[in-house]
Amino acid sequence: MEATLVEPLALPQQASHPLEQALLNLGVEATVLEEVESPSFTRIKISPSHKVPFNKIAGLGDTLQISQGYQNAPLITPQKGHVAIDIPKANAERKFCEYLDYCGYLGSSFTVPVGVDINNNLVEVDLSSSVSAHLLVAGSTGGGKSEWMVAAICSLLTRFTSDAIQLYLVDPKLVEFTKFQDYQQVTLINENNVAIETLRKLCNVMQERYELFRKTRSKDLSEYNKYHAKIPRIVIFFDEFSAFVSGEFKNEFNSALAEIAQRGRSAGLHLILATQRPDASVITPLIRSNITARIALKTIQSQDSKIILGTEANGFDSSKLLGKGDLIFSDGGTFQRLQGLYVSDCDSLLANIETKVLTNEASPASLDELHSYPGEANAEDTGEAISALGQMPLNQGFLKSDSKIFALVKLKIAENMAGSNDATEPLFNEIWGLTPEEKLLALRYLLNQKIGKENAISILWNRNSGGKYHSKYQDCSNTYERMILELKNQGYSSHNYWGFS
Ligand SMILES: Nc1ncnc2c1ncn2[C@@H]1O[C@H](COP(=O)(O)OP(=O)(O)OP(=O)(O)O)[C@@H](O)[C@H]1O
Ligand SMILES: [Mg+2]
Structure with a gap:
């Protein structure tokens, strides 16, 4: 007698997650990896079988809404290593x-x-x-x-x-x-x-x-x-x-x-x-x-x-x-x-944020103010781009001729760097003749330019640590330290670039 070969019956496939089942019913084999709650939706991460292209799943949103009774069609997006199906929460359950x-x-x-x-x-x-x-x-x-x-x-x-x-x-x-x-x-x-x-x-x-x-x-x-x-x-x-x-x-x-x-x-x-x-x-x-x-x-x-x-x-x-x-x-x-x-x-x-003070002066937000850069007018005189150096952000106000001072200091730095000792009078007399307040401003500029102490002293007082000015150098050094202290007392420091940033 010839043996009859019977095809084994295909077992009905069972899914462990309702969404897996719903997808299976639509011909998509996938495994649910994880559920994550967000304030507005539950994200179900699925790993589809390698035979299923993403677009096939992406097109199932409306059908899933109907079959699963979701409030809205879920957003279905490709993510690294999985597909995210975002099941919307009912309006009353949403959090913000x-x-x-x-x-x-x-x-x-x-x-x-x-x-x-x-x-x-x-x-x-x-x-x-x-x-x-x-x-x-x-x-x-x-x-x-x-x-x-x-x-x-x-x-x-x-x-x-x-x-x-x-x-x-x-x-x-x-x-x-x-x-x-x-x-x-x-x-x-x-x-x-x-x-x-x-x-x-x-x-x-x-x-x-x-x-x-x-x-x-x-x-x-x-x-x-x-x-x-x-x-x-x-x-x-x-x-x-x-x-x-x-x-x-x-x-x-x-x-x-x-x-x-x-x-x-x-x-x-x-x-x-x-x-x-x-x-x-x-x-x-x-x-x-x-x-x-x-x-x-x-x-x-x-x-x-x-x-x-x-x-x-x-x-x-x-x-x-x-x-x-x-x-x-x-x-x-x-x-x-x-x-x-x-x-x-x-x-x-916003209770602690400063509001505008209503005065006759232009508001700080005005376009005219955005147009003007600190020290711009005097910068023209020197042909140098020193225009932005003059503003004193710590409410110190402006000194009369701050841009002029910056221009002078800048030229003096150039001179100093070039190693020249014969200062071109009377230009540099001006810098040595600055008032104490103006010298402070000049020092801030030097510090901001990362000019070291020796060079700063040479620029501000024409004193070098060696040579014929040696005896006076210590005095200048003391004054320099006092000025640094004074600037610190005024609230400047290397953290705020001595007030220029
Ligand atoms: N991020 C949010 N969290 C919670 N509720 C929000 C949020 N954004 C908006 N809403 C709610 O939705 C309402 C409408 O928002 P909004 O006025 O910003 O919409 P819009 O896109 O500017 O609308 P329109 O185009 O009509 O100006 C808000 O009054 C608020 O109740
Ligand atoms: Mg709006």
């Missing part, structure tokens, strides 16, 4: 990220907070970095653009004084930024024509800064600020910029935008542009090519997401976000889902 709980983690460099990641870490974006000097923030109404900008503005106002930042807040709706108008660092702009005029002036400021850097042989603002009187970074926030892209100011806006986006970073100018109209006519190729760091809040359609984040944002679809600060951040290469910070009590947060 209060600014005060995270601001202690803000770094000291020129960053703004972007949001909190799945591991509860604060993610910041560094505006002084070349990939993220400018930001695009887009999403439909209620997505959380204004709240995001409020958190960013608060983070700058609480960490940087007006000599380090100036903020230009363009708010045609007259609602979002009015609360910031009294702060020294802030210039509030409510009218479109004023916004355009300001952009134009800021382009000039940028130009002048480049000129200043060229004269002082500084690579960029960071380097310049290390050695000279600080000039502030400027951040321009647009709560809604779509009106500028196509309206009567289109040409001026586009040319200023291109200029600042392309050359602003080195000069310390940064743009943060927000819009609730993420369509191709607003987020133009000009913006897309110049602003690579993007924040997508919830959008209506997937198409909008592609316009904000680019088509390469495979799976990162902002139409699947939950609104209210749920966002996707792209720094030009990687994508991250984050929850934006929420400032619940702006007034108390």
